[in-house]
Amino acid sequence: MPTTRTRTRPTQRERSDSTIEELLRAARALFAERGYNATSLDAVVEAAHLTKGALYHHFSGKQHLFRAVYEREQARLSHIVAEAYLDAQPDSWEAVFVGAKAFLVEVLAPDVQRINLLDAPGALGTEEMREINSGCMKMMEEGVRRATESGAIAPYSVTALTHLLYGGLCETAMAVARAEDQQQALDAGITELRGLFDALAAAR
Numbered sequence: 001m002p003t004t005r006t007r008t009r010p011t012q013r014e015r016s017d018s019t020i021e022e023l024l025r026a027a028r029a030l031f032a033e034r035g036y037n038a039t040s041l042d043a044v045v046e047a048a049h050l051t052k053g054a055l056y057h058h059f060s061g062k063q064h065l066f067r068a069v070y071e072r073e074q075a076r077l078s079h080i081v082a083e084a085y086l087d088a089q090p091d092s093w094e095a096v097f098v099g100a101k102a103f104l105v106e107v108l109a110p111d112v113q114r115i116n117l118l119d120a121p122g123a124l125g126t127e128e129m130r131e132i133n134s135g136c137m138k139m140m141e142e143g144v145r146r147a148t149e150s151g152a153i154a155p156y157s158v159t160a161l162t163h164l165l166y167g168g169l170c171e172t173a174m175a176v177a178r179a180e181d182q183q184q185a186l187d188a189g190i191t192e193l194r195g196l197f198d199a200l201a202a203a204r
Contacts (some may be wrong), residue, residue: 020058022048028069035121036066066123071132073116078136080106093152096143097149100169101190108186113177117188140166154204
């Protein structure tokens, strides 16, 4: 005799995860469209079709909610960079350039700029941003280390070169976000980045 499966109700963890997902999706859309300061928690819960109580059950306030959105954004950007790096020649200096270029291209998107570059410094502060971004820095450090160990570039100080490149990328991204002609600023930034990477490779 065939057995019938009884449909189980979602667990408390599943309901909680679903609520968080809806809140983050709604918050990300509103932060990207309106900006941090102009986005109210009332607007977030309305967009998510949830109650204020549900929001406060998971987040202490707007800053906490924004941090969660920012953490997701950084994870997504890291994934894009990692994919670009892995698609290039493994452990090469070129792969580090390709990953850096992929980051700059991605931040041309207005929603990415609004959350990650324009609003995050004021909403979170630089120290909190550095804490969240530490994984991105370590990823670049690993790429630089592999390039030096493979002989693709001279045996520079991995830590010093990583900070130099990472800081330059962040400042270039900010310059693109604030430029009147963003595409032109992006193209110029990538051209100079290409020249820097080529010079470091030629010096080995």
